[in-house]
Amino acid sequence: MELLIATGNPGKVREYEEMLATLPVKLFGLRDIGLGDMDVEETGTTLEENARLKAQAYAQASGMIALADDSGLFVDALDGAPGVYSARYGGYDLTMADRRALLLSQLQAISVDARSARFRCVIAVANPTNGELQMAEGVCEGHIAQEEDNGGAGFGYDAIFIPAGYAQNFSHIPPAEKNRISHRGRAAQAAVPLLQKLMNHT
Ligand code: IMP
Numbered sequence: 001m002e003l004l005i006a007t008g009n010p011g012k013v014r015e016y017e018e019m020l021a022t023l024p025v026k027l028f029g030l031r032d033i034g035l036g037d038m039d040v041e042e043t044g045t046t047l048e049e050n051a052r053l054k055a056q057a058y059a060q061a062s063g064m065i066a067l068a069d070d071s072g073l074f075v076d077a078l079d080g081a082p083g084v085y086s087a088r089y090g091g092y093d094l095t096m097a098d099r100r101a102l103l104l105s106q107l108q109a110i111s112v113d114a115r116s117a118r119f120r121c122v123i124a125v126a127n128p129t130n131g132e133l134q135m136a137e138g139v140c141e142g143h144i145a146q147e148e149d150n151g152g153a154g155f156g157y158d159a160i161f162i163p164a165g166y167a168q169n170f171s172h173i174p175p176a177e178k179n180r181i182s183h184r185g186r187a188a189q190a191a192v193p194l195l196q197k198l199m200n201h202t
Contacts, residue, residue, distance in 0.1 A: 138186025
């Protein structure tokens with residue numbers, strides 16, 4: 001079976017190849033099928049809405065079963081910010097390093113035990129032939145560090161997020177282990193039985 005991973009990022013396709021290795025599917029990224037330039041705006045106010053918007057639009061455009069995800073970092077002391085706006089927190093012109101610094105500065109007065117946070121990832125899978133839609137979610141609990149400590153392995157907010165049960169932040173954790181405990185890895189595990197069901201219906 002073929003499955004479109006609705007991302008223009010080849011790294012993300014490879015990550016899903018590892019996470020969905022138990023399924024008899026061949027994965028394609030948007031670039032592989034000539035849709036690398038098609039942009040679907042993330043206009044939703046929830047991860048669920050954005051994942052659904054992308055999965056349905058790319059399934060429609062490609063005629064393939066399409067998987068899309070949306071994730072974000074939810075900080076309790078900031079009432080869940082940056083959340084669904086994690087990728088553009090503080091404005092479009094900031095770098096990710098700027099965004100990490102902004103988050104740390106907003107938590108400056110917050111004590112170690114009140115810095116709880118979680119990454120959430122929502123996956124939506126859409127079947128264009130019958131309109132079927134399945135959703136899966138993964139959560140990774142943790143807290144925001146007092147300061148950035150870049151271990152070199154990560155991206156986004158990795159260098160300031162310490163997953164529960166670990167002493168170091170995500171950027172120090174090897175990719176295979178991160179995939180096992182991360183929000184995206186957990187959402188992908190939850191999506192496996194849904195994908196099996198969806199493919200049986202085609
Ligand atoms: P996306 O929906 O996977 O593109 O994630 C949206 C934003 O959330 C990204 O731009 C990152 O800033 C942040 N993010 C999502 N997942 C991770 C992660 O595993 N580590 C660090 N930051 C992440």
